[in-house]
Amino acid sequence: MTSARQFCTFYLNHLLFGVESQKIQEVVTYRELRPVPLAAPVVAGLMNLRGQVVVVLELRRQLELPERPANQAPVCLVVRGADGLVCLLADEVGNVVEVEDETFEPSPETLAPRLRSVIVGVHKLEGQLMHVLDTDRACEGQTSGA
DSSP states (O other), X not given: OOOEEEEEEEEETTEEEEEEGGGEEEEEEOOOOBOOTTOOXXXXXXXXXXXXXXXXXXXXXXXXXXXXXXXXXXXXEEEEETTEEEEEEESEEEEEEEEEGGGEEOOOTTSOHHHHHHXXXXXXXXXXXXXXXXHHHHHTTTSSOO
8 A cells, every 4th residue: 555645846946845844834925124244144034934933055056056136035934943933935825735655766876965965855746846844954053043
């Protein structure tokens, strides 16, 4: 018997990523951020989400991808992390997809080391690979000092 899991997908630099749906609190439009002096470069700032202060991480910097074009507004994926809510900036939100366990494979050896460190593995979808993001590893050490 096979088991299926649901992922919320998003794009960064034309790469497809997925986060397990139960880890996503919500997707919100980009809003003004408050800077965090002396924070790591991956910390884009702080966001007020209905009275709750949320750390915002720029995933492109975290994964050592090129900076987002200035004319492209990011979207905010609010995820439940080990230290509470964290907003991950992405280029575009995709769909919720359901995948079977047998489409899962370990991360390809060809991925950059930083990317491999936060990717659990990949799912082969029709015509593309979905990189499964480990949100806890992607946020590790970035939220406690902000």
